[in-house]
Amino acid sequence: MGKIQEALRKAEEMRAQNLESAPGRDAVGGGNGGGTATSFALSAALRAGEVDPHLVALTEPRSAHADQYRALRAALLALSPAQPMKVFVITSAVAHEGRTVTALNLACTLAEDTSKRVVVVDADLRKPALHKLLGIDNQRGLADYLAGGTMLEMVIQRSRLANLWAMPSGRVPPNPAELLGGKRMDDVLSRLRRDYDYVVIDTPPVVSTGDAAAVAPRADATLLVVRMDRTPREVARHAIELLKKARVAVAGTILTGIGAEASRA
Numbered sequence: 001m002g003k004i005q006e007a008l009r010k011a012e013e014m015r016a017q018n019l020e021s022a023p024g025r026d027a028v029g030g031g032n033g034g035g036t037a038t039s040f041a042l043s044a045a046l047r048a049g050e051v052d053p054h055l056v057a058l059t060e061p062r063s064a065h066a067d068q069y070r071a072l073r074a075a076l077l078a079l080s081p082a083q084p085m086k087v088f089v090i091t092s093a094v095a096h097e098g099r100t101v102t103a104l105n106l107a108c109t110l111a112e113d114t115s116k117r118v119v120v121v122d123a124d125l126r127k128p129a130l131h132k133l134l135g136i137d138n139q140r141g142l143a144d145y146l147a148g149g150t151m152l153e154m155v156i157q158r159s160r161l162a163n164l165w166a167m168p169s170g171r172v173p174p175n176p177a178e179l180l181g182g183k184r185m186d187d188v189l190s191r192l193r194r195d196y197d198y199v200v201i202d203t204p205p206v207v208s209t210g211d212a213a214a215v216a217p218r219a220d221a222t223l224l225v226v227r228m229d230r231t232p233r234e235v236a237r238h239a240i241e242l243l244k245k246a247r248v249a250v251a252g253t254i255l256t257g258i259g260a261e262a263s264r265a
Contacts, residue, residue, distance in 0.1 A: 050135035051160070054101045057108035058161065069105040072254065076106075076221065079251060085220035087189060087199040091212040093239035094205045097227040098256035100129045103202040111164035116197040119156065119165040121188075123215050124204045125176035128169035134159055141170025145188065146179040152191055165196070176204075181214040189218050206239040213246035221251040228257040 051058060056065040079085065090103035100122075107120035122130035123142060131138035136157050144150040156167050173179055192199045201219065203212040216222045222243065226236045240250055 052101075052133040052135075055104055055108065055133060057105040057112075061112075066105070066109070069102075069109045070112075072102075072106060073109045075252070076223075079221065086193055086197065087201065087219040087221075089201045089203055089212070089216045089219040089222040090225060091203045091216065091222065091239075091243075092205050092225040092227075093207050093231055093235045095127070095208070097205075097225045097231055098254075099205070099225045100124070100133060100202050102223075102225050102254055102256065103200050104130065104133055107164060107198070107200040108161060110198045110200070111161050114163055117163050117165070117195070118198045118200070119167060119192055119196045120159075120200045121167045121192070121202065122169040123180060123201050123211070125169050125173055125179065125211070126204055126209065128172075130166065130202055131168040134166055136166055136168060138168040138170065141168035142188070143170040143173045143176070143179060145170075146182065146184045147173060148184070152188065177210055177214060180211050185215070186218070206242050207235060213242060213248065216243060216248040217246055222248050223252055223254055224250050225254045225256055228255055230257060 053059055056063055057069050060066055076085065076088065088106070090099055090106065092099040104120060107118050110116065111118040120130065121142060122128050124130075125143045128138065128141075131141075136159070140150060140155050142155060145152055145155050155170060156165050158164075159166050179185070189199070201215060203215050206212045206224070224236070224239060224243070236253070243250055
């Protein structure tokens with residue numbers, strides 16, 4: 001936890017120092033930044049309303065805000081250098097703390113290494129948001145596979161980033177907790193571990209449902225998102241206690257809502 005918080009603290013200091021000189025959206029894709037061709041394509045998609053502007057790792061890859069997510073990526077990958085982690089769960093205590101935005105930006109920065117295959121999964125089967133932020137279809141997804149009758153290949157979509165795939169939630173089921181805690185969820189993660197280098201899973205808030213506690217024990221690391229001036233300290237502590245009861249070790253907490261930052265889910 002200490003490593004992640006320290007990395008984020010340093011990134012925030014850098015953001016504060018460079019915010020005035022950070023490139024705006026009109027500059028995305030220019031200069032010597034990485035992923036130039038991808039950045040131009042995504043900039044056009046953003047103007048068409050297809051990509052949410054909160055996905056700064058895609059829409060403003062050279063910005064200080066995007067660098068904060070790279071600091072998170074670096075801290076995560078440094079947690080276990082001898083045995084690299086592959087599956088990360090991103091959750092929050094309550095809703096609207098920036099959980100989905102964090103999960104997607106983390107996945108995008110992981111996918112900046114073009115030698116790695118990355119998939120981001122929307123395991124919020126109650127109020128999904130991943131497909132809206134990425135601008136992808138949500139007719140079929142994780143819920144449809146877990147319910148049976150749909151092949152896994154049919155619920156995974158390519159994103160606009162060459163080596164980033166996305167599995168949306170699919171149709172809202174009547175029994176999300178049972179689906180997420182079932183055997184087919186084990187099958188999903190086994191397949192994803194085999195086929196991808198990194199798996200980032202967005203789950204519902206911890207306090208409101210037991211869904212996150214059903215998924216998180218299967219991951220290599222779980223991160224708890226809390227929002228400045230919104231998440232009461234006692235609520236965050238309660239969320240950590242609930243995860244501990246589910247035998248989930250929280251690898252770190254991520255503070256959102258700093259300065260002008262905004263969250264969507």
